[in-house]
Amino acid sequence: MTFDLAFTEDADAESRLEALAALTRQTRELMDAVALTAAPEGELAEIAGELAVLTERLRAVSRQSTHPFHIGSDGTLRHVGNAVIGSGNPFALPLVIEPDPSTGEGGVRADVTFRPIHEGPPGSVHGGVSALIMDHLLGHAAALAGRGGFTGTLTLRYVRRVPYGEPLAATAAVARTEGRKTWVEGRIADQAGTVLVEATGLFITPTQWPPMRDAPSVAG
Numbered sequence: 001m002t003f004d005l006a007f008t009e010d011a012d013a014e015s016r017l018e019a020l021a022a023l024t025r026q027t028r029e030l031m032d033a034v035a036l037t038a039a040p041e042g043e044l045a046e047i048a049g050e051l052a053v054l055t056e057r058l059r060a061v062s063r064q065s066t067h068p069f070h071i072g073s074d075g076t077l078r079h080v081g082n083a084v085i086g087s088g089n090p091f092a093l094p095l096v097i098e099p100d101p102s103t104g105e106g107g108v109r110a111d112v113t114f115r116p117i118h119e120g121p122p123g124s125v126h127g128g129v130s131a132l133i134m135d136h137l138l139g140h141a142a143a144l145a146g147r148g149g150f151t152g153t154l155t156l157r158y159v160r161r162v163p164y165g166e167p168l169a170a171t172a173a174v175a176r177t178e179g180r181k182t183w184v185e186g187r188i189a190d191q192a193g194t195v196l197v198e199a200t201g202l203f204i205t206p207t208q209w210p211p212m213r214d215a216p217s218v219a220g
C-alpha cells in the first residue's frame, strides 16, 4: 500500500490548511457545546436548522479524495485527516505526540484530556476511545523506532475508570521485535501516575514498505 504526499511549501496551501484547522477547532467547540447543552427544545430546533445551512454550504464543496500526507517546508509530515491527530478532522482530540526516549526504543508520550463527547459509562470515557488513543500512540512508537506498520492486534486491560475533563498522560515504547513484527506497550495514567489503561499492540510492517528509519515524525 502507498500513500499520497503533498508538499505544502507555498504560502497559499499552508494558509488554507490553517483555515481548515481553525474551522475544525470551532467544530470541536460546537460538538462539546452540543454534548453539554441544556437549551430548551425550541432553541435546539432553531440551532439545528442554522447548522443544517452551514452543513449544506460545506457539503457543496466536498473534497473528492483522501487527505494526503502533507510535507511542510521544515520536513514535518502531517496527516491532516487522521482521526486521532488530524488538524482537519473534528473527531480528533487532537493528540499531540512528543518523543520520550527515556521510556525506551520509540518512546513517546502525549498529554490527554478527554471531553464529554468521549463518554461511555456516564461520567467516564468510552473504552473504545481509550483503545483508539492507545492504538495510535503505540503505532507512532513503532514508527518512531523505524518499524512503522499496521496494527495486527491490540490488547487492552482496563484497570480503572478513565475520567474526562482531567489531564492524563499516555505513553508507549517498543517492547520487542521479530522480523516485520513489533510489539509495543503503552498506558494511560493519571497525574499521580496511577495506571488506568494498559495496552499491548502488535504492528506489522508490510513487505513492500521501504525501511523507515529516520522517517519524519507524523503530526496532525
Ligand SMILES: CCCCCCCC(=O)SCCNC(=O)CCNC(=O)[C@H](O)C(C)(C)COP(=O)(O)OP(=O)(O)OC[C@H]1O[C@@H](n2cnc3c(N)ncnc32)[C@H](O)[C@@H]1OP(=O)(O)O
Binding pocket: 135, 136, 137, 138, 139, 140, 143, 149, 150, 151, 152, 153, 179, 180, 181, 202, 204, 205, 206, 207, 218
Ligand atoms: C505514525 C502513525 C501511527 C498510526 C497507528 C494507527 C495504526 C492503525 O490504525 S492501522 C489500521 C488497522 N489495521 C489494519 O487495517 C491492518 C489490516 N491488515 C493488513 O493490512 C495485513 O493483514 C497486515 C499488513 C497487518 C499483515 O499483512 P502481511 O504483511 O501480508 O502479513 P503476513 O505476511 O500474512 O504475515 C506476517 C506475519 O504477521 C503475522 N500476522 C499477520 N497479520 C496478523 C494479525 N492481524 N495478528 C497477528 N499476527 C498477524 C503472520 O502470522 C506472520 O507471522 P510469522 O512471520 O511469524 O509467520
